[in-house]
Amino acid sequence: MGTREAVFVYSSELEEYRYPPEHPFNTIRARKTRELVSSMGLLSGSGRSEAAPVPAERVVLKKFHSARYLHALQTAAKGRWDSEALNMGIGTQDCPVFEGLYDYAVLAAGGTLVAANLILSNSADVAFNPSGGFHHAGPERASGFCYINDVALACMILAEAGKRVLYLDVDVHHGDGVAYAFYKRSDVMTISFHENPRALFPGTGFEDEIGSGEGEGYCVNVPLPIGTFDEAYMKAFEELALPLIGAFGPDVFVFELGADALAGDPLAHLQLTNNVYAEVIGHLLGFGKPILATGGGGYNLDNTVRAWALAWSIFAGGEEQGKLRDKAAAVSSQQRNAVIPAIEATIEAVKAKVFPYHNL
Numbered sequence: 001m002g003t004r005e006a007v008f009v010y011s012s013e014l015e016e017y018r019y020p021p022e023h024p025f026n027t028i029r030a031r032k033t034r035e036l037v038s039s040m041g042l043l044s045g046s047g048r049s050e051a052a053p054v055p056a057e058r059v060v061l062k063k064f065h066s067a068r069y070l071h072a073l074q075t076a077a078k079g080r081w082d083s084e085a086l087n088m089g090i091g092t093q094d095c096p097v098f099e100g101l102y103d104y105a106v107l108a109a110g111g112t113l114v115a116a117n118l119i120l121s122n123s124a125d126v127a128f129n130p131s132g133g134f135h136h137a138g139p140e141r142a143s144g145f146c147y148i149n150d151v152a153l154a155c156m157i158l159a160e161a162g163k164r165v166l167y168l169d170v171d172v173h174h175g176d177g178v179a180y181a182f183y184k185r186s187d188v189m190t191i192s193f194h195e196n197p198r199a200l201f202p203g204t205g206f207e208d209e210i211g212s213g214e215g216e217g218y219c220v221n222v223p224l225p226i227g228t229f230d231e232a233y234m235k236a237f238e239e240l241a242l243p244l245i246g247a248f249g250p251d252v253f254v255f256e257l258g259a260d261a262l263a264g265d266p267l268a269h270l271q272l273t274n275n276v277y278a279e280v281i282g283h284l285l286g287f288g289k290p291i292l293a294t295g296g297g298g299y300n301l302d303n304t305v306r307a308w309a310l311a312w313s314i315f316a317g318g319e320e321q322g323k324l325r326d327k328a329a330a331v332s333s334q335q336r337n338a339v340i341p342a343i344e345a346t347i348e349a350v351k352a353k354v355f356p357y358h359n360l
């Protein structure tokens with residue numbers, strides 16, 4: 001990749017939809033990210049362009065979601081939902097029914113599919129949909145603020161085109177919907193870094209969940225202790241993700257960039273700065289393969305917007321990153337003593353479980 005083609009996926013149509021005001025998921029994050037990068041001149045110039053999402057078609061959605069579920073979601077959005085819908089997670093506190101819900105879910109997911117197709121047609125080396133990343137949704141389940149699993153769908157479409165797909169999830173929550181979608185497959189490797197599931201939703205993603213059958217060794221979970229800071233995170237990333245990615249040899253990355261692992265997120269307990277996201281992106285770019293990046297969690301609005309703007313800035317080859325970067329955070333010896341041994345134990349456990357499948 002000489003000059004990278006980076007595409008930012010957004011349309012003001014997305015602004016028509018809101019989760020209920022008391023809900024932590026704020027759809028305005030994508031607009032704010034776009035405003036910030038635009039104000040820095042990072043949407044113009046060579047190698048940078050924008051694309052608008054288009055609603056995902058039903059036939060594509062059905063590659064992952066059941067017809068019954070899609071019907072219930074569409075019906076609920078019209079104000080009619082019953083115990084059957086509720087049993088699928090639709091209309092719960094986490095996944096409320098709101099005006100335009102179906103149209104929003106299908107449009108936001110459609111942005112990720114637009115991004116996948118830009119990569120498949122060699123029109124983009126990096127495509128970023130900050131309105132995507134709904135990694136918790138299941139085939140027949142709304143879960144954790146997610147209704148349509150755009151990232152699982154994108155992995156499916158890329159794999160169907162014959163690509164080896166590396167799904168990397170740095171959202172603070174386990175990327176369960178995607179991990180389980182490919183649990184028995186070896187053409188899509190999923191790697192999720194997340195806070196210890198004993199402390200955080202969805203309660204899955206332990207080291208010993210490694211896939212099954214053909215997929216054994218192709219599902220990687222890295223649970224991180226409360227208080228994990230940049231240096232500890234990067235140690236785990238460099239010792240686990242880098243060799244696994246190298247051994248797997250992906251054709252394309254699907255990268256869920258939830259920003260809720262940052263310090264100050266109201267829903268989680270890690271202590272990262274956005275420098276971690278910058279370093280991870282630097283590593284991914286180093287593999288020289290296309291990257292489909294999405295948003296995800298991130299409930300501190302300002303921190304999330306800055307992290308995603310920083311991510312875009314790096315994707316788009318922007319020089320002016322300084323003002324987007326967090327200051328390095330001080331780490332107390334108490335925090336270091338609590339986190340490092342736990343991280344080291346996790347690293348050893350993951351190595352023992354997964355590395356042998358890859359001759360590492």
Ligand SMILES: [Zn+2]
Nearest residue numbers: 171172173297
């Ligand atoms: Zn999350």
